[in-house]
Amino acid sequence: MVQKIQKTCLRPDLGCFVLFDGGFSGLVIINFTAPAAMEIYRRYLLSMGMPESELAAFHTSDEVGNVMGELMNQIVGDFTGQVRLELQTSINQSQPKMMAINKQVQILINTQLDQPQARRVTFNTPDHNIFYMELAMDKTEFIKLQDFEIPEQDNPDDILAEAKNQQANAQVANSAVDDDFLSELGF
Numbered sequence: 126m127v128q129k130i131q132k133t134c135l136r137p138d139l140g141c142f143v144l145f146d147g148g149f150s151g152l153v154i155i156n157f158t159a160p161a162a163m164e165i166y167r168r169y170l171l172s173m174g175m176p177e178s179e180l181a182a183f184h185t186s187d188e189v190g191n192v193m194g195e196l197m198n199q200i201v202g203d204f205t206g207q208v209r210l211e212l213q214t215s216i217n218q219s220q221p222k223m224m225a226i227n228k229q230v231q232i233l234i235n236t237q238l239d240q241p242q243a244r245r246v247t248f249n250t251p252d253h254n255i256f257y258m259e260l261a262m263d264k265t266e267f268i269k270l271q272d273f274e275i276p277e278q279d280n281p282d283d284i285l286a287e288a289k290n291q292q293a294n295a296q297v298a299n300s301a302v303d304d305d306f307l308s309e310l311g312f
Contacts, residue, residue, distance in 0.1 A: 128245045133261040135230040141197045141223040148214030151262030159184040161254035166192045190223040197221040240264035
């Protein structure tokens with residue numbers, strides 16, 4: 126469900142924001158409660174093989190903020206990539222800024238928006254902790270002037286599988302050449 130809101134804010138306990146501009150401008154904010162931030166942080170690093178003993182204990186730790194900022198960067202990066210493919214326009218994003226805060230802070234884009242629009246989506250973690258994503262941008266309507274072909278997006282897994290198959294085929298071909306050579310020698 127998408128909630129229409131009047132303004133975007135950084136909210137306690139961890140807030141992260143990214144500005145984007147180009148074909149259109151806007152602001153993305155993700156607000157994490159302390160339990161949600163810690164759960165996501167822990168699951169992310171444990172899944173990457175980090176030992177439990179090396180994890181931060183508090184949501185105010187710089188490590189937690191860095192991980193949440195990286196996740197924000199990945200989310201907005203995927204968004205800008207989708208915009209580039211589907212809308213045939215380009216937008217750029219700023220570096221994510223993450224803050225541990227204990228009061229609500231309003232964030233505004235440093236441009237005049239004629240018809241500002243703000244939306245919020247609520248998410249739950251697997252342990253039922255809540256976090257929010259907010260988006261603010263000018264009311265925008267995209268009108269396609271002509272049909273264009275959306276290029277097929279490369280899937281990294283497909284690229285790796287293809288490279289592995291090519292390597293296996295090359296090994297089989299080399300083995301066949303070696304077998305032919307050995308049989309010519311009478312072995």
